Amino acid sequence: MIQDSVLLASVFAVLLLAAGFAVLFAALRRSVRPAALATTRNPIRLRPMARLLNEADFQFLARQPGYRPEIARQLRLRRIHIFRSYLGYLAMDFHQLHRKLRILALYSPTDRADLSRLLLEQRLLFATQMFRVRLRLVLFRFGWKPADVSGLVDLVESLRLQVSELSAGLATQTVPATA
Amino acid sequence: MLQLPRTEMYFLTAITLLTAALAVKLFSTGLFRTYRAFTTFLVISVLRVAVMATVTLSPTRYRDFFIATESLHLILYVWIVMELYSLTFRKYDGIRTASQLAMGGALLVSLVLSFLSLSTDMAARSKPTIAILDQFMIAERGVVSTMVILILIITAFLAYYPVPLPSNLILHSAVFAIYFLSKSALILYRNLTGASADRFISLGVMGLAGLCLCIWIAGLRQAGEQTAIIVGHRWDPSEAERLIAQLKGMNSALARISRE
Numbered sequence: 001m002i003q004d005s006v007l008l009a010s011v012f013a014v015l016l017l018a019a020g021f022a023v024l025f026a027a028l029r030r031s032v033r034p035a036a037l038a039t040t041r042n043p044i045r046l047r048p049m050a051r052l053l054n055e056a057d058f059q060f061l062a063r064q065p066g067y068r069p070e071i072a073r074q075l076r077l078r079r080i081h082i083f084r085s086y087l088g089y090l091a092m093d094f095h096q097l098h099r100k101l102r103i104l105a106l107y108s109p110t111d112r113a114d115l116s117r118l119l120l121e122q123r124l125l126f127a128t129q130m131f132r133v134r135l136r137l138v139l140f141r142f143g144w145k146p147a148d149v150s151g152l153v154d155l156v157e158s159l160r161l162q163v164s165e166l167s168a169g170l171a172t173q174t175v176p177a178t179a
Numbered sequence: 180m181l182q183l184p185r186t187e188m189y190f191l192t193a194i195t196l197l198t199a200a201l202a203v204k205l206f207s208t209g210l211f212r213t214y215r216a217f218t219t220f221l222v223i224s225v226l227r228v229a230v231m232a233t234v235t236l237s238p239t240r241y242r243d244f245f246i247a248t249e250s251l252h253l254i255l256y257v258w259i260v261m262e263l264y265s266l267t268f269r270k271y272d273g274i275r276t277a278s279q280l281a282m283g284g285a286l287l288v289s290l291v292l293s294f295l296s297l298s299t300d301m302a303a304r305s306k307p308t309i310a311i312l313d314q315f316m317i318a319e320r321g322v323v324s325t326m327v328i329l330i331l332i333i334t335a336f337l338a339y340y341p342v343p344l345p346s347n348l349i350l351h352s353a354v355f356a357i358y359f360l361s362k363s364a365l366i367l368y369r370n371l372t373g374a375s376a377d378r379f380i381s382l383g384v385m386g387l388a389g390l391c392l393c394i395w396i397a398g399l400r401q402a403g404e405q406t407a408i409i410v411g412h413r414w415d416p417s418e419a420e421r422l423i424a425q426l427k428g429m430n431s432a433l434a435r436i437s438r439e
Contacts, residue, residue, distance in 0.1 A: 006299055007371060014364045020331055021356045027338040028349055102340050108273030112419065116277035118426040125433040151436040155429050162425060 046093075046153045049086035052079045053137075053146035080137060087133065090149070090156055094126055097159040104163075126155070187378075190385040195228045197392035201399075208401045210347070213266065216258040217351075223251065246315050253322045256359075260326055263351060264333050267342060274340060281336040289328035297321050300370040313374070320366040326359045347403035350394070358391045 058072055098119065105115045129152055136147035183191065202221040205211040211218040227248045236244055261282070268278035300317045309317075330352060337344065362384055369380040 006303075007368070010299070010364065010367055010371075014360060017327060017331065017360055021334070021353075021360070024331070024334040024338050025349065025353050025356075027341070028334065028344060028352075030341075099341070105273050106271050106340050106342060108419065110272060111275040112273050113276035114423055115419070115426070116274055118423065118430060122426060122430050122433065125430060129433060129436060148436070151432055155433060158425065158429055162422060 046086060046090055046156065049083060049090070050148070050150050050153065052083045052086070053140060055145070076141060080141060083137065087130070087137075087149075090152060091130060093156050094152075094159065097156065097163050098123060098126075100163045101159070126152070184378075187381065187385070190382060190389070191228065194385055194389050194392065195225060197389060197396065198224050201392055201396050204396060204399065208399075210399060210401065210404070213347075213404065214259075214262070214351075216255060216262040220252070220255040220259055223248075223255065242312060246311070249315070249319065253319060256322065256326055260329060260333075260355065263348065263355075264337075267337070267344060267348060271340075271342065274342075278336070281333065285329050285332035285336070286325075288332060289325045292328050293321050293324035296324060300367065303371045303373075313370070316366055316370055320363060320370060323359050323363040323366060327356065327363055330356050330359065343406050345404045345406040347399055350398045350403070354391050354394050354398075358387060361387050 058076070061067060061072055061075065102119055105112055105119060108115070133147045133149055133152070136144065140146040198221050202211075202218060202225065205214060205218050205221070231241075231244070264282060268274070268282070271278070297317060297320065300320055334352060334356075365380050365383045365387075369376050
């Protein structure tokens with residue numbers, strides 16, 4: 001019985017590792033494409049997202065004649081939905097820009113351990129902050145104060161500016177590996 | 180001289196011929212200069228079978244010969260994997276320290292994880308004394324699992340940057356991942372179920388090796404050494420310092436928000 005469960009756990013671990021490899025090798029195949037540095041879609045304006053969860057709107061609504069709590073609840077849900085879409089774009093923009101900075105770090109002629117460390121640190125901080133915002137968004141549904149996203153929006157806009165300055169004039173070229 | 184059942188003999192002959200064919204391909208295409216460890220591994224594998232086929236060995240001597248040559252294979256596995264990725268990282272000065280840390284860290288993490296997982300194999304052997312071959316199979320599972328985790332972590336690092344890789348290297352990594360993962364699973368099964376599964380495991384490993392050799396023969400090409408790189412960017416020191424300062428500022432702002 002114990003041996004069966006060990007075998008089952010082992011099969012699960014092997015399948016998990018195989019899935020991990022499949023995902024990573026698919027990512028590796030994508031990374032060699034010249035599109036890795038191509039200019040992406042026009043950036044979405046992210047500033048309005050900070051206003052979506054403004055508590056003043058809900059207070060204003062509550063003062064209006066004919067106000068019912070369901071109206072505020074529906075508005076809250078709709079705004080959360082829109083905010084989530086913005087959050088998705090924010091994350092997508094960050095990951096694209098961060099990836100371009102990593103590519104630039106890769107092609108630095110000298111060892112940039114400091115740049116690598118800062119980029120990793122930034123990625124972890126962004127992930128932590130995104131988790132925090134998503135958690136607060138769940139709580140906002142029940143009337144809690146939402147998290148401030150202006151810091152994340154500023155970060156993405158600064159990154160966009162840096163990447164556009166640094167990546168001007170880049171192109172891809174195929175060369176033998178021994179070159 | 181080696182005495183094996185007919186099926187095993189056919190499998191072994193086929194694998195040896197495929198190994199020799201792959202070694203010839205590496206020499207004829209000049210790829211042996213890039214993949215020195217892999218070529219050494221192939222040559223030693225062929226020589227090993229040649230010795231087994233010509234020299235008469237008692238069962239005990241055969242076991243010792245198997246353990247000694249298989250141990251050499253395990254050392255070569257580590258050399259192959261480290262050589263494979265060192266060659267890639269050497270071309271990218273910008274991430275020299277990061278890649279060295281990644282390789283060292285990956286080796287340490289994979290060693291710890293795989294040797295922790297060996298408790299499963301140990302627990303299945305309840306006898307106070309374990310036969311030499313069983314001990315060796317447990318150690319072999321540890322080394323092969325280390326290779327699986329090592330390749331997984333280094334592949335994750337390569338995908339993170341993202342390092343453009345020649346198609347030969349992607350093929351090489353993928354085949355090794357399949358080979359080590361399957362071999363590790365087969366040895367684990369053997370260690371859990373006992374020596375009664377030896378024949379099944381032996382045929383399984385040989386079949387797997389044959390499949391991998393076929394993929395290598397078909398997939399490894401001289402043209403597969405070409406890689407797409409990015410040109411046109413000129414890093415000047417002041418630009419790099421400005422970027423570092425700006426990133427530091429952004430990270431401090433992010434850290435401050437997280438604390439609020």
